[in-house]
Amino acid sequence: xxxxxxxxxxxxxxxxxxxxxxxxxxxxxxxxxxxxxxxxxxxxxxxxxxxxxxxxxxxxxxxxxxxxxxxxxxxxxxxxxxxxxxxxxxxxxxxxxxxxxxxxxxxxxxxxxxxxxxxxxxxxxxxxxxxxxxxxxxxxxxxxxxxxxxxxxxxxxxxxxxxxxxxxxxxxxxxxxxxxxxxxxxxxxxxxxxxxxxxxxxxxxxxxxxxxxxxxxxxx
Numbered sequence: 604x605x606x607x608x609x610x611x612x613x614x615x616x617x618x619x620x621x622x623x624x625x626x627x628x629x630x631x632x633x634x635x636x637x638x639x640x641x642x643x644x645x646x647x648x649x650x651x652x653x654x655x656x657x658x659x660x661x662x663x664x665x666x667x668x669x670x671x672x673x674x675x676x677x678x679x680x681x682x683x684x685x686x687x688x689x690x691x692x693x694x695x696x697x698x699x700x701x702x703x704x705x706x707x708x709x710x711x712x713x714x715x716x717x718x719x720x721x722x723x724x725x726x727x728x729x730x731x732x733x734x735x736x737x738x739x740x741x742x743x744x745x746x747x748x749x750x751x752x753x754x755x756x757x758x759x760x761x762x763x764x765x766x767x768x769x770x771x772x773x774x775x776x777x778x779x780x781x782x783x784x785x786x787x788x789x790x791x792x793x794x795x796x797x798x799x800x801x802x803x804x805x806x807x808x809x810x811x812x813x814x815x816x817x818x819x820x821x822x823x
Contacts, residue, residue: 607725608652608703609644609768610694613637613665613711614683625661626816627711628668631823636816637665638672639714644707645673647718654697655711656683656690688790692780695773702773705729708793709768712816721768723807728770733801735770735794736809737763766809769793775801 613627627637637655644653657665659682669675681697683690691708698706705728709716720736727734740762746755769792776793779800783790790796794804816822 606650606703607648607705607707608654608698608773609707609709610691610698611637611641611644611653611655611709611711612683612687612690612694613640614656614658614690615687628665629816629822631714634672635668636714636822637711638669640709640711640716641669641673641678643716643718643721644709645677647721652679652698652701652703653677654679654681654694656681656694658683686789688780688783688796691793692777692784695777695780698773699777704773705770706773706776707768707770708776710815713767713813714816715810715812715814716768717810717813720810720813724768724770727805727807728772731803731805732772732775733770733794733797733804735792735804735806736766736768736813737806738766738809738811740764763806764809765792765794766813766815767792771797 629636631639641653644651655678657680662680666675666680679697681694684693705725707724724734724736740759743759744757744762745753746757748754776797779796782800783796798804
């Protein structure tokens with residue numbers, strides 16, 4: 604049994620990214636965004652299994668794209684599904700032959716991740732079984748109705764913003780995703796999938812630099 608693994612999700616369509624090229628392939632300081640999102644995991648330990656979920660048609664191109672910066676031979680490329688949730692499940696299924704103890708799940712559009720945060724989430728997942736990084740909400744959260752009317756002012760000190768990587772006991776998150784497949788509900792993230800079938804998702808301090816690229820203006 605391999606000790607740990609990471610699934611990097613990059614199979615989405617980047618619908619809010621106003622470009623023909625997916626955001627994970629965009630250049631950032633001379634390297635693709637996806638390369639920067641994957642690199643710190645490869646540097647963490649040589650035994651870490653690394654899986655990237657991608658649109659099936661993009662796999663040959665991405666393998667070539669990453670080769671100059673990363674050891675692509677260490678990476679398993681898996682065709683994703685129609686949703687992020689399905690893509691994560693397919694990535695988890697790809698690890699069945701060498702099941703890890705802990706699996707991390709990270710957004711391919713978060714290129715500013717560092718090894719210290721990865722290690723913190725790993726340690727939390729080993730301790731509690733499920734762990735995610737969170738940061739304070741720095742704006743005033745509101746609950747809004749369909750018309751745009753504010754229905755409730757939410758206490759900011761009680762709310763946190765979830766980041767990735769999110770870490771879980773592999774067998775538990777795999778079972779949770781398999782059960783979620785039959786659930787018509789679409790879960791917002793893997794912590795919610797885990798919590799629907801198990802209990803106890805704990806948190807560690809995230810990093811404000813570990814932001815996600817969604818719109819073109821998110822790139823410097």
